Amino acid sequence: MSIRKALNMTPGKTLKPIILILFLLLGLVGGAAAQGDGLTVLITQVDSQTFPQVTTFVTVADPNGPVFGLTADAFRVMEDGKSVPAEAVTAQSDNTQNLNLTLALDTSMPEAELTALQNAVNAFIDTLGAQDQVAIIAFFDETRMVQNFTDDKRALKNAVSSLEPEGDRTALNEAAFQSVSMVSALPAGRKGVIIFTNSADNVSGRSVNETQDKARALGAPLFFYGFGSRVETDVLQNMAAATGGQAFILSGVDQVADNLEGMSLTLRQGYRVDFQSALQADNAEHELLIRVSHSSSQGEAQSHFTAHSAPVTLAFASLADGQTVGGRVTLEIEASAPAPVALVEYLLNGKTLAEVKEAPYSYAWNSSDTSPGLHTLTARVIDSAGNEGQLDLKLKVVDPIVVTASASKQSVEIGDKITIKVDVEALNEVMGVDFLVDGKLLQSDNKAPYALSLDTGEYRAGEHTITAQARDSLNQSAETELSIELTASPKADTAPARAEETTSAKTGVDWKKWLNYILIAAAVLLFAPLLFAVIMWQKRRAQAKFRLDVVNQGNIRSRYVLRAVDDAAKLKFSFALGETPLPRRRVSETKEQVQAEKSGAHDFGDLSATLKPGLDYGDLDEGVTEASPEAEGGGGMMEKAGGIASMAGVAGELLYLVGSLMPRALRTPIQQLGSRMRRGRMAMRRVERVSKKAGIGGDGKPSIGRTGSSGQRGGSQASRGGAAAPGQVVRVWSQTPYIEPGHTLSIDLSVDQAGFFQTNQNYPFKIFSRSIEIEDADLIIEEAVLQPKSGACLMQLIKLLLIAIAIAIPVALCVAAAVALLGS
Structure with a gap:
């Protein structure tokens, strides 16, 4: 029976049906082909090594041959029975996969048939690609490997041409078993076993079930070219169908060459379908189904893939192990993960600092809240597939700015100068140092060396605080304080010793000196009420x-x-x-x-x-x-307040003068009281100026x-x-x-x-x-x-005169007392 009769074909229409049948030669480990509503879909390869990215190679054919021009919309991907979102699926035409084939030739045939078969196979070898891997097996009474896998076409053709008729029996099942074992060991690619025979298996040994179970388990589909009257058509067709292959029953060996024409090109046509899995990387096997729709036809194929886990590699963008840090530190990582990063967790000494879920996954850490010393900083990255990575760093935490200050003297007399020197140690650039005296800014230095030359003549006696504040380029600051003591200058006793003693030998009291003190106090007490009385009397007169x-x-x-x-x-x-x-x-x-x-x-x-x-x-x-x-x-209230403040200021001047004539035990409190009264007068003047500005x-x-x-x-x-x-x-x-x-x-x-x-x-x-x-x-x-009144102007003059007298009398008393004290 001829092949045309078997397929009900007319002359001139042989090639397309044969190409369609040979298209089923595409096979994959664990894959299966299915034909539904006219479409035949084959998953030839699945690669999940870069999970969650999964790559599959698919072939699609209809009754007229391979289907070209399909887009991603034609493919629907399901994993473990759940649809993968369409936006996570891409598809494109692909003819880049290599062929991994085992060619098994039956040599237990007449020499003329073997020669015709050798010519057909060598012509097929010429159509293979440069990277295609092919092995040659000869079988008769036994099975023998003639050429191991190679891409050397000359070696393959020499191996085929070297075959001679031998044996009178056919070990078909054993040849199929050995061919499947060989091709399954090859790397990824489109795999298949093609067997050429003119006889049924007539050697006891491998059974049909054992052979097809082996092929099905290893995912190597069987394709048979049978010709001659001794071929068992049903056996070949069942073995091919059970392994996802196809059996071609021909009328004679002269039909083989026509059927192999264009086979290598047809075997390469297919699609690459990539999708982003939503499963977790659990290193387990998961089901895969790809359904294809084209025009009014559909087809699908099933396979499986492994959700491989992979480590996440990461590095800190600006930190190194053993680095010294201080103040505000930006934590940022550079991560390489199989899936998009979902979470970055920063930990310090095992305790969480922050969890960041948005790019660029950075965190501003204020290390000033951490005690100085050696600490462990950890970054842990988790991607959307559950892959994890972790990196630990040892960091030395210090204060970002350390300020030290020293004074040339700790205690100085009022009027002397004192120098304050400041040293600044900082991790970042120092922008300047501010000097404050008693909380008030006095001087700013923007360049080292940082120093302050303080004129103490502008300050009162007592303790004063000098503060040095340093700031860096990140606007971080630190300060230090030191205290200095200002003392009044003691009077040198240069008067010659007097012959007579004014101190009572019995009591030890200098009555003359204390009498002067009493006169000064009396002058101060008389001044304020006298001045107030003069003002009130003039006011009533006017x-x-x-x-x-x-x-x-x-x-x-x-x-x-x-x-x-x-x-x-x-x-x-x-x-x-x-x-x-x-x-x-x-x-x-x-x-x-x-x-x-x-x-x-x-x-x-x-x-x-x-x-x-x-x-x-x-x-x-x-x-x-x-x-x-x-x-x-x-x-009047403002004027009265101003008058009272003026009198208080004058009284303060007198008190300060009196204090300078007093013993050291009384000098400081009296002078401080005088200074406060003078400051009250200045404050009242400021109030008057503000009142005038306010209208x-x-x-x-x-x-x-x-x-x-x-x-x-x-x-x-x-x-x-x-x-x-x-x-x-x-x-x-x-x-x-x-x-x-x-x-x-x-x-x-x-x-x-x-x-x-x-x-x-x-x-x-x-x-x-x-x-x-x-x-x-x-x-x-x-x-x-x-x-x-006619005497009003005169009253004004009298007022001024009385005020002058009221001021002159106590001042004169104070001067006289001071002269007496200096001369005593």
């Missing part, structure tokens, strides 16, 4: 009083607000009901209203609007008295020129007189109690001087008043004039 009658001409009881203003800013005003000052209210006015007042204009419509009944007039300040700085003309002049009036000049100063003004909007000034008005309709309330207006008067000049001022409760009440403006 004060003027006016009587102001407030008449309620409306028909409801009402309160009134009052304010007095003088353009020359020479007067201070206060309203009182008897001896009780009227309470004050704060009201915001615009610059235009203030300018209208200063220019004497009488259009106060806008100001009247700000005093409408029911509006918020500001906080009622019951505690505001004549001396309150918020009151109109209420700068409160020496007469207590808000300064138009300063109010709202900047956001900060405006805020300062508002905080003292109520919240003033930008461009507004806070004014203080005095408020009367309720006045019944038709009744009159007499208010006392006291006018004090805010500066020196001139006897030939009058001082006009205005008084503003308005009802709070009466709707649409007008703003009433009255004018008055203050004419200083």
Whole structure:
């Protein structure tokens, strides 16, 4: 029977069916081919050495031959019955795999048939690739290896040509068994066993089941080319089907050459399918299924792969074993893992510092929290497949900056200079050293050597703390402190010894010296009350009083607000009901209203609007008295405070002078008291300057020129007189109690001087008043004039003279006492 008859084929259509059948020659260890709905799928190789990346080689054919042009969408991969996500699967055409073949030739045939077979096989060898591995086996009564695996085509063809007819029996099963054993030992590639025979097995030994079980176990598919009348067709077809191969039954040996034509090219066609496994690397075997869809046809193949575990290699990016570190240290690793890194854990001495799950997997470690010394730093990396890697480092932890300071002297006299030297040891670049004395920055050095030359003449006696602060390029800092003692310079006793003794031999007391001490103390105690009395007496002499009658001409009881203003800013005003000052209210006015007042204009419509009944007039300040700085003309408190501070400063100077004349036991506390009084005077001067900047002049009036000049100063003004909007000034008005309709309330207006008067000049001022409760009440403006008394100017001169005398007397006493002490 001819091959055409067996396949129901017509002449001219032989090659494609034969190529399709030979395409089944592709085989793999553990793989299986399946044909469903017209597609035949073969998994020829699975490589999972780089797990979780798995690489497979697949061939796909339909009834017309190999299927070309498939994309990843045509392949569906499943592992252990679960689908691998489509985005984790890639597929591409592949014809790069090598062929690993065993060719077994039956030599127990007539010489003419053997020669025709040799020619067909040699022609097939010529079509092989340069890297294809082929072995030649001859079988007859026994099995003999003619040529071991080689890619040398000449050697293969010589081996085939050297065969001669021998034997009269056919050891077909043994030849198949030995061929399977040989090809299964080869490395990865497309494997197969091709057997050429003209007879059934007629040698006792290997059974059919034993042979096909061996081939199936080793994953080597069997392909048979049988020709002649003695071939057992059913046996060959069953063995081929059981091993995933195919049997080709031909009418004669002359058909072999046509069937082998183009076989090597056909055997190489396939697809490489890669996928990222989601399984853990457990070194166990897992099931694999690849299903292919093309047009309306489907097919699938099964195999298996091993989820190999692999170590993760890692290294620290910027640290080395035995390195010295300090302060902030960036921990970062460079890892090589089979799968993407999922977690990096940093440990110190076995205890977790941090777990980082996002790239670049770095952590800022503050080693300053770790005790100095040798420590073990560990980095542990885990990838998404469960592979792990670990690296340990020994690190020496030190302080990032160490600062030491030394002084040329620990105790010096005031006025002498002292040098402070600083040494800095740092792991990073030192950016500079700051020197502080008693917490206040005195000097900054940006270059070594770092030193401070301190002039002690600017500091008081006692202990002082010098701090040296160093900083590095990472903005880390460290400091050190040292204390120095400043002492007052002792007076040298250069006076000659006196013949007479002023010390009582009985008591041992120097009465003359102690009498001088008493005189100095008495002078200081007389100075302050004398000066205060002179000022208060002059103040009462220069004060003027006016009587102001407030008449309620409306028909409801009402309160009134009052304010007095003088353009020359020479007067201070206060309203009182008897001896009780009227309470004050704060009201915001615009610059235009203030300018209208200063220019004497009488259009106060806008100001009247700000005093409408029911509006918020500001906080009622019951505690505001004549001396309150918020009151109109209420700068007396500031002036009194300034006067008292001035007297305290003078007294401090005297105390410091007195202290220098006292014994050492009394000198330091007295001089410290004098220094504190002098500092109080300087603090009061700063308060006066701040008050002026905030818009409160020496007469207590808000300064138009300063109010709202900047956001900060405006805020300062508002905080003292109520919240003033930008461009507004806070004014203080005095408020009367309720006045019944038709009744009159007499208010006392006291006018004090805010500066020196001139006897030939009058001082006009205005008084503003308005009802709070009466709707649409007008703003009433009255004018008055203050004419200083003829003796006012003289009183100013007398005041200055008295103050000078009050200061001169105690100073003279102190000088006299000092001279007496120095001469004693």
